[in-house]
Amino acid sequence: MTLVGKCVKSRHGRLGSAGGAKRSEPKFVDSIFGSLLFEKQTFMTGISPTTAPRKTRRQKVFAVLPTLLTLCNAACGFGAITIAAKIGPEQISGTELLVTAAQLIFLAMLFDMLDGSAARLTNQTSDFGAQLDSLCDAISFGVAPGFILLQLANPDHKLLMATAIPFPPRLLWAIAVLFMACAILRLARFNVESDEEDSHEYFSGLPSPAAAGVVASFPIGIRELNEQFTSASLISKYLQPTLAILLPLITLAAAVLMVSRIRYAHVFNQMIRGRRSRIQILQIVFAMVLVFVVREMALPVLFCAFAFSSPVRALWQRYVRPPAPVVAVSSDTDAA
Numbered sequence: 001m002t003l004v005g006k007c008v009k010s011r012h013g014r015l016g017s018a019g020g021a022k023r024s025e026p027k028f029v030d031s032i033f034g035s036l037l038f039e040k041q042t043f044m045t046g047i048s049p050t051t052a053p054r055k056t057r058r059q060k061v062f063a064v065l066p067t068l069l070t071l072c073n074a075a076c077g078f079g080a081i082t083i084a085a086k087i088g089p090e091q092i093s094g095t096e097l098l099v100t101a102a103q104l105i106f107l108a109m110l111f112d113m114l115d116g117s118a119a120r121l122t123n124q125t126s127d128f129g130a131q132l133d134s135l136c137d138a139i140s141f142g143v144a145p146g147f148i149l150l151q152l153a154n155p156d157h158k159l160l161m162a163t164a165i166p167f168p169p170r171l172l173w174a175i176a177v178l179f180m181a182c183a184i185l186r187l188a189r190f191n192v193e194s195d196e197e198d199s200h201e202y203f204s205g206l207p208s209p210a211a212a213g214v215v216a217s218f219p220i221g222i223r224e225l226n227e228q229f230t231s232a233s234l235i236s237k238y239l240q241p242t243l244a245i246l247l248p249l250i251t252l253a254a255a256v257l258m259v260s261r262i263r264y265a266h267v268f269n270q271m272i273r274g275r276r277s278r279i280q281i282l283q284i285v286f287a288m289v290l291v292f293v294v295r296e297m298a299l300p301v302l303f304c305a306f307a308f309s310s311p312v313r314a315l316w317q318r319y320v321r322p323p324a325p326v327v328a329v330s331s332d333t334d335a336a
Helices: 003-045 049-084 096-121 127-152 169-193 208-228 234-258 267-272 278-320 331-335
Strands: 202-204 263-265
Touching: 049 096, 049 127, 096 127, 096 208, 127 169, 127 208, 127 234, 169 208, 169 234, 208 234, 208 278, 234 278, 263 278
Parallel strands: none
Antiparallel strands: 202 263
């Protein structure tokens, strides 16, 4: 090879190497910025990007627990309806039929309390969970209590004695439908008006689980009443026909209170998180004594006391004992 050819070759080789260096320069710069971004993200968050997908999968696993608890709430409501309709998985007859359906509603209340606590503990509160909870509550605390009311008035269950003046069946059906509709409206209003920053110490209107407890507590209490007193006793003779007339009216009142604006205390949050006053302690002691004395018959008394004490207190404060007017102090008086 001639000297000129070697020079040309060496020149092309240097040019080629220089061109290759220029082409690889962007990759080198990207790697530098990529490493700096990696170090910055790790320093600020304390989490390596390579471990982020693992955390996401773990959060998805934790989100299953609140969802399962909410679905158990709906399963209890569906079971209460099917058992009250005598098409449940087990053949239950007699007075135990409606008692079992009422117990499933109380079990649904337990799941309703646990799903919210589980979602907050695992930091998995979301709009999906709130909407799912309301749909399940509509079944357990809206449809199921209304159906139990219709079945409780049926003389085939033999829980309530037949009255001399029977309740009109169409009016009874209308009350059950109204109860279901008010429960759905109450849940929809709660979803729209509630906020994550609320303390949830008070409710606007009677909560749907408490309204369902008012209806579901009567089959359990009436069974205890029938076991404690015979049908020939004066208490059973006069009390049961009275309950047969009052129960639809109590259900109607509970339905109206659900869509009202009367303020109800959040008993669980105030007892567990807040400071307990002397009146609250006395109420707890009275409830424990009542349960010890009359046992299951205390359930209708306690739920009706919670449902109707707030409107009675509101009427008392508004008409009987209005609050004292606030006297405004003028600026002239302050200056003097």
